[in-house]
Amino acid sequence: MRDRNDGPSYGRRVTAAVWFRPSQQNIVFALFAVLFVLFSLFLHGFLTTDNMLTLLQNVAVLGILGLGMAVVVIGRGIDISLVASLAVPPGLVLQMVQNGHSLPYALLTAFALSLAFGLVNGWLIAYAEVPSLFATLATGLFLAGLGQVALFKLDVVQWSPGMNALTVIGQGTIAGLPVPILMFGLTAIAVMLFLRLTRIGTYIYAIGDNPNAARITGIPTRPAIVLQYVLAALVGAFAGLVLAASVNSMPTRIYNSTLIYDVILVVVLGGIGLSGGRGGVLNVVIGTLLIGTMLNAMTIMDVSYSGQNLIKGLVLLVAILADSFVNPRNEETAQQGDI
Amino acid sequence: MSGPILELLRATKRYGGVPAIEEVDFSLNPAEIHALVGENGAGKSTLTKVMAGVVTLTSGQMLVAGREVTPRTPLEARHLGIAMVFQENSLVPTMTVAQNLFLGREKFYNRQRGIYIAAQQFLQSLNFDVAPTTTVSLLGAAKKQMVEIARAVLHNAKIIIFDEPTASLTPEEKKYFFDLVFELKRREVSVIFISHALEEALQISDRITVLRDGRHVVTDDTRTFDRARIVQAMVGRDLSQTLYGARKQSTRRSGRRVLSVQNLRMVPMVKNTSLSVFAGQITGVFGLVGAGRTETFKVVSGVLKRDLFHGGEVMLHGRRVRYRTPAPAMRDGIVYVTEDRKVEGFFETMSIARNIYVGWLARLGRGRMRVSPREAEIVGETWIKRLNVRAISRDVKVVELSGGNQQKVVIAKSLVQEPDLIIFDEPTRGVDVGAIAEIHQLINRLAEEGRAVVVISSYLPEIMALSDRILVARQGKIVEEFSALEATEEKIMYAAIH
Numbered sequence: 001m002r003d004r005n006d007g008p009s010y011g012r013r014v015t016a017a018v019w020f021r022p023s024q025q026n027i028v029f030a031l032f033a034v035l036f037v038l039f040s041l042f043l044h045g046f047l048t049t050d051n052m053l054t055l056l057q058n059v060a061v062l063g064i065l066g067l068g069m070a071v072v073v074i075g076r077g078i079d080i081s082l083v084a085s086l087a088v089p090p091g092l093v094l095q096m097v098q099n100g101h102s103l104p105y106a107l108l109t110a111f112a113l114s115l116a117f118g119l120v121n122g123w124l125i126a127y128a129e130v131p132s133l134f135a136t137l138a139t140g141l142f143l144a145g146l147g148q149v150a151l152f153k154l155d156v157v158q159w160s161p162g163m164n165a166l167t168v169i170g171q172g173t174i175a176g177l178p179v180p181i182l183m184f185g186l187t188a189i190a191v192m193l194f195l196r197l198t199r200i201g202t203y204i205y206a207i208g209d210n211p212n213a214a215r216i217t218g219i220p221t222r223p224a225i226v227l228q229y230v231l232a233a234l235v236g237a238f239a240g241l242v243l244a245a246s247v248n249s250m251p252t253r254i255y256n257s258t259l260i261y262d263v264i265l266v267v268v269l270g271g272i273g274l275s276g277g278r279g280g281v282l283n284v285v286i287g288t289l290l291i292g293t294m295l296n297a298m299t300i301m302d303v304s305y306s307g308q309n310l311i312k313g314l315v316l317l318v319a320i321l322a323d324s325f326v327n328p329r330n331e332e333t334a335q336q337g338d339i
Numbered sequence: 340m341s342g343p344i345l346e347l348l349r350a351t352k353r354y355g356g357v358p359a360i361e362e363v364d365f366s367l368n369p370a371e372i373h374a375l376v377g378e379n380g381a382g383k384s385t386l387t388k389v390m391a392g393v394v395t396l397t398s399g400q401m402l403v404a405g406r407e408v409t410p411r412t413p414l415e416a417r418h419l420g421i422a423m424v425f426q427e428n429s430l431v432p433t434m435t436v437a438q439n440l441f442l443g444r445e446k447f448y449n450r451q452r453g454i455y456i457a458a459q460q461f462l463q464s465l466n467f468d469v470a471p472t473t474t475v476s477l478l479g480a481a482k483k484q485m486v487e488i489a490r491a492v493l494h495n496a497k498i499i500i501f502d503e504p505t506a507s508l509t510p511e512e513k514k515y516f517f518d519l520v521f522e523l524k525r526r527e528v529s530v531i532f533i534s535h536a537l538e539e540a541l542q543i544s545d546r547i548t549v550l551r552d553g554r555h556v557v558t559d560d561t562r563t564f565d566r567a568r569i570v571q572a573m574v575g576r577d578l579s580q581t582l583y584g585a586r587k588q589s590t591r592r593s594g595r596r597v598l599s600v601q602n603l604r605m606v607p608m609v610k611n612t613s614l615s616v617f618a619g620q621i622t623g624v625f626g627l628v629g630a631g632r633t634e635t636f637k638v639v640s641g642v643l644k645r646d647l648f649h650g651g652e653v654m655l656h657g658r659r660v661r662y663r664t665p666a667p668a669m670r671d672g673i674v675y676v677t678e679d680r681k682v683e684g685f686f687e688t689m690s691i692a693r694n695i696y697v698g699w700l701a702r703l704g705r706g707r708m709r710v711s712p713r714e715a716e717i718v719g720e721t722w723i724k725r726l727n728v729r730a731i732s733r734d735v736k737v738v739e740l741s742g743g744n745q746q747k748v749v750i751a752k753s754l755v756q757e758p759d760l761i762i763f764d765e766p767t768r769g770v771d772v773g774a775i776a777e778i779h780q781l782i783n784r785l786a787e788e789g790r791a792v793v794v795i796s797s798y799l800p801e802i803m804a805l806s807d808r809i810l811v812a813r814q815g816k817i818v819e820e821f822s823a824l825e826a827t828e829e830k831i832m833y834a835a836i837h
Contacts, residue, residue, distance in 0.1 A: 199700050202710050205689070206697050212683035216642055217752060218669030218701040277688045 025271035025283050027322050032290040039297045046300060053178055059292035060180035061086075061243045065259075066266040066284040067191045068235030073267055074195070075228045076208040076276025077125060077132035081117075081140030083260045085236030086243065088147035089114045091250040093241070095152055097162040110237060117143055118233030122226030136229075144255040152252055159248040170245025183242050184288075187235065192281040194231075200224055208276030258309070265312060266291055269319050290315075342405055344369045344529055345390065345421070345498055350399035352385050354769065359385040360553045362399070367498065372520060372530045374540035374561070377550035378573055378627075378799060378832075383533045386550065387500045390531070391423035392416030422491035423500040430475045430483060430490075436462075437471035440490050465489055466522065481512035488519060492528070499523060501532040505539060517543050535627050537569050537836060549573055570836075574799055574828040590807040590823045594618030596657075597760050597791040598673075600639065603651035608634040610815035611651070616760065616793055621786045623806025623823075624795045626835055631815035632795045633678060636762045640675035641668040655760075669701065672759035676750055678768060678795070684749040687738035691728060691748050692719020694737055698752035722751040727777060743774025750781065761785060762793045767801060779805060799828050811835050 040047040065082055072079045079085075089110035096106035117139065124135040148155070159167075172179040195201040203224045206214040215221050244250040270287025272279030294315065298308050343366040350363045360382035367373050375383045388394045389401065392410030401408055403419050410416035413423070430439045437451075437458035445454075458471035467485050475483060484504060491499045505513045520530055520543060534540050540547055541561060548558040549572040556572050598616040603609055608631040616622050626632045637643040639653055641662025653660055655671060662668040665675065677683045686694050696715035700707065722728075726747045730740055737748050746766065753761065763782060767775045782805055786792045796802050802809055809826050811819040811834040819834040 197709055197711070199703075199707055199710055202697060202700055206686055209686040209688050210683070213677075213686060214697075216665050216675060216677060216683050217698050218666045218674075218756065219697070220664070220666050222664075277686065 025279070025286060028269055028271060028290055028319060029286050032286060032293060035290070035293055035297070039293065043297055043300060046297060051296065051300075053181070055292050055296040056181045056184075057178045057246075058295065059288050060178075060184040061239050061246075062259075062262055062266060062291065063184045063284065063288035064187050064239035064242065065236060065263045066270070066288055067187050067281065068232040068239070069263050069267045070270075070272055070279070070281065070284045071191060071195070071204065071235070072132070072228050072232045073272050073274060074208045074276060074279060075204045075225060076211065077225070077228065078264075078274070079121065079136045079229060079232045079236075080133060080260060081121060081136040081143060082232060082236045082263060083255050083257075084140040084143040084147075085114060085117060085233045086240035086259075087250065087252045087255050088143050088151065089117075089237040090240030090244050091147055091157045091252050092151050094157040094159060094163060094244060094250050098158065098160040100162075103162055103165055111234075114233045114237040115230060118230030119226060121233065122229035125229065126222040126225035140255075144252075147252055155251070155253050157244075157250040157252060159244070163245075166241065166245050167248075168245070169242050170247070180242050180246055183238075187238065188281050188285060191235070195280055200227060204228060205277055208278075210277070262291065262312075265316050269316060343367055343402075344404055346400075346402040346405075347386070347389070348400040348402070350386070350389060350401065351397050352389060352394060353397045358553050360389075360550075363550070363553070363555045365548060365555065365558070367529050367531060368546075369497075369529055370524050370527045371546060372524055372532070372544045374544035374547045375531060375533045375550065376535075376537065376540055376547060376569060376573065377556075378797065381550040381573075382553040383550055384502060385553075387423060387502060387531060387533060390416065390421055390498070391500055392421070393423070417494055417496070420495060420497035421500070422494060422496035422498070423502070424484065424487045424491065424504065425502055430486060432474075432476035434475060435471065436469055436473050436475060436478075436486050439475055439486055440471070440493055442490075444494075461493060462489060465492065467519075479512075481508050481515065484508075484516065485519070488523070492523070492526070496528065498529045498531065501530065503534065504532055505534065505536060513539075535836060537566055540569070541566065570829055570832050574832055591620040591786060593620050593808070594789060594791075597655065598639065599654045600635065601652040601654070603635060603638060603653065604649040605634060605638055605643070606649055608815055609638070612812070612816050614810055614817045616791050617808075618759070618791045619786060619789045620807040621782065621792045621794055621805050623802040623809045624793060624812060624817075625797070625799065625802045625809060625831055626812030627797060629814075630812040630835070632812045633764055635812075636675060636764065636793060636795060639668075640673045640762060641665045642675055666701070669756055669758075670704065672757070673762070674753040674756055674758040674760070675762045676753050676764060676766065678764035680745055680749045685737045685745060685752070687736060689737065690719070690734050691723060691730060691737055691740075692716055694748050695719045695722050695751045695755055698755045702756040718755065722755060726751050726754075726781065741771055741774075742769040743771045743778070746770050746774065746778060750778070754785075758790065760791045760793070762795070764795045765797070766794060767796075767798075799831060802831070803828060 045051060065086060069079060069082055092113060093103075093106040093110045096109060097103055121136055121139055124130045124139070125132045169179050169183055174182060195204065203214070203219050203221075206217070206219055207221050207224055211221060240250065266287040267284060268274060268287075269290060270279065270283035270285070272283045291312075294311065295308065298311065303311070345367040347363060347365040350365070351361050352359050363382065363386060365386065375386065377383050385394065389396055392413045392415050395409060395411055401410075403421070408419055410419055410421070416422075431442065434442070437454045440458050440461070441454045455471050462469055462471060467489055469478070469482055469485055475486065478486070488499065504516060508516060520532075523530055532544075541564060544561050546558060547561050547564055547569065549556040549569060551573060595618045596615055597618050600612060600614050603612045608629070610631070612631065612635050614635075624632045624636075634643065642665050655673070660671065686697065689697070692715050696710075696718050699718050700710060728744050728747045728751070730744060737745055740748070750766075766778055766782065770778065779801075782792060782794060786807070794802070794805050803823070803826070806823050809821040809823060809831060810817050811821070811831055813835055821831065
């Protein structure tokens with residue numbers, strides 16, 4: 001027992017890790033591929049163009065939300081208020097247009113509301129140093145409540161003719177592709193460019209990796225954190241517009257649904273660690289594809305709603321367990337420097 | 340029984356290849372008060388952590404009452420009768436004294452009244468004046484320590500280890516603590532205590548062991564020691580001479596005054612400290628842990644938050660400055676290279692080049708919106724070459740590097756920001772021998788280039804090898820200044836120990 005020499009074994013692990021990194025991203029992607037092939041072979045009606053398009057269209061909104069969440073999670077936070085961002089500002093657009101305001105004016109107001117909401121979230125987390133989970137839980141409740149109490153007349157805000165200019169983002173097709181899928185793609189590219197190619201994007205990774213180090217390095221960490229939440233709120237509102245356009249209304253009670261869990265599922269399943277600094281847009285896409293495939297197949301197989309939840313929960317558990325097996329915490333390095 | 344109650348034979352503990360203690364022999368007699376002294380980093384804490392089961396030995400043996408043991412957790416050590424009272428309190432602050440005493444040994448039906456009565460009787464038998472119903476967070480430092488001791492005795496500890504027990508006590512409390520230690524001795528409990536205060540060691544211990552550089556120097560009866568002999572044993576070293584190069588023969592002239600600090604105050608660590616730092620030379624800052632060195636320079640570089648700042652002035656190039664975050668300090672040319680690179684040094688998920696590039700981006704600030712992977716590689720490659728960072732592959736993550744290479748990455752990330760004033764805090768802590776020499780060369784080169792360099796270190800040979808001027812900190816103040824030529828290790832140590 002006593003000759004447990006940690007040095008060499010650490011070295012071995014490093015070499016192994018360099019040769020093959022069974023990251024969660026790869027595991028989930030493999031799982032997706034296996035499921036996809038299995039369903040294509042054995043599930044009648046799965047591998048058809050129509051079904052593929054339906055599959056993608058159904059997860060487009062979820063994917064866009066996942067992108068917003070990803071920005072925050074990479075920066076070592078979480079935004080529980082994302083569904084409120086999705087429901088309330090777009091709901092406000094529909095309501096204002098219904099009340100006779102012009103569409104651009106309504107959009108501008110909703111934009112201002114989202115911006116303010118993101119700023120409040122960011123200020124609470126970066127400056128008042130409230131843990132992101134609690135801050136966004138509270139602000140999300142507040143915004144959803146505000147919408148239901150003060151802004152909307154009915155729980156479901158109906159589409160009105162004034163909105164028709166926006167119908168295309170939910171229901172149109174371009175070159176045979178449904179526009180929601182395109183919107184997901186465009187958002188993915190925009191978020192990817194932001195994260196990879198801008199200075200702030202790099203800052204967000206640095207903050208998520210090690211906030212103390214980021215601060216000492218001279219990164220303005222607080223403004224960068226505020227920006228994350230502003231971006232999340234705006235992306236959430238955009239997802240809301242796509243949702244409203246595709247179902248021709250804004251069901252504001254969506255705030256009370258389990259949608260936020262699905263968003264977290266997509267992000268975590270894709271391999272963006274909740275500890276921050278890891279992953280990117282590709283992970284969200286992979287997570288979304290896997291969830292989309294599963295949901296679609298379960299629908300075809302006529303699995304009940306509760307049954308679907310059960311399976312989603314199981315898959316998430318397996319993914320998280322796999323992650324902690326392949327990326328264990330290294331106790332030895334944690335002790336280094338403590339002589 | 341006459342043999343030692345606890346023995347360590349050729350005990351060695353390495354952290355990732357760096358030995359913290361090496362081939363140390365140690366023995367403790369029953370009912371003995373044994374003082375453990377040595378500089379910071381001499382291996383005292385590691386040695387006691389081994390005994391307490393916090394870390395396990397890399398090689399060597401540990402014997403309790405003649406039987407070989409390997410405690411792997413503090414709980415296992417406790418079953419062997421070994422308890423450790425840590426510098427940081429390990430009590431649960433929101434619980435009462437009695438609840439803390441019985442924590443972990445509650446019965447299934449845990450009647451509060453029962454444990455209060457038991458605790459009361461037990462505390463009285465020890466002659467401890469603490470009410471068992473008091474919440475621990477309301478107690479002062481001395482009383483908390485009392486509770487910790489009581490808990491150790493309650494757990495039938497035959498050996499109690501204290502890490503710097505008197506550091507946070509007032510003189511009266513210290514006296515009371517010593518009485519407690521004698522009381523423990525009467526109860527046939529052996530006591531090991533780590534102390535920086537040599538007078539205390541001389542006053543209360545039966546035997547003293549001196550460690551230096553992770554090795555055992557001497558163990559002897561206390562009456563054969565005096566202050567001078569201990570200090571000499573602590574610092575007189577031959578090994579480090581070869582490791583750190585010879586002492587300085589000449590010093591660099593001081594250039595412009597870059598930084599001056601006047602009457603800086605910050606609770607609780609910095610009390611009215613004043614100092615100056617000049618361009619073109621290395622200012623060494625020596626002091627024992629808790630002397631307020633790190634805190635002083637963290638205030639200067641904006642790392643510490645403002646609510647801890649209690650007045651005083653910081654002048655940079657003759658201009659009064661007060662940084663609330665490190666970002667503006669960095670733009671004005673001050674960088675701080677941390678003593679704890681894992682917690683606030685590098686980004687572990689990023690490659691070496693990327694780490695350095697993040698420092699570069701932060702320096703460019705608003706001047707740069709776009710980043711390019713190509714540029715990151717060029718910047719990274721330049722600095723990897725310049726500082727000779729060695730890695731098995733270019734994409735290897737920083738967390739997988741050796742301590743020395745990690746430190747080089749952290750330094751590169753700061754140097755890429757083109758600072759005028761560089762503050763190195765313990766620049767070679769947990770760094771392998773080869774890299775120490777390289778880092779020292781680099782630090783010398785920076786001073787030669789005309790930058791102002793501050794080296795904070797608790798390791799005397801490092802201070803002696805690098806500094807042109809030496810400042811000695813003690814209890815939140817700079818108490819003494821030496822030029823490198825007039826300083827001796829004994830003089831510096833004498834100034835640093837209260």
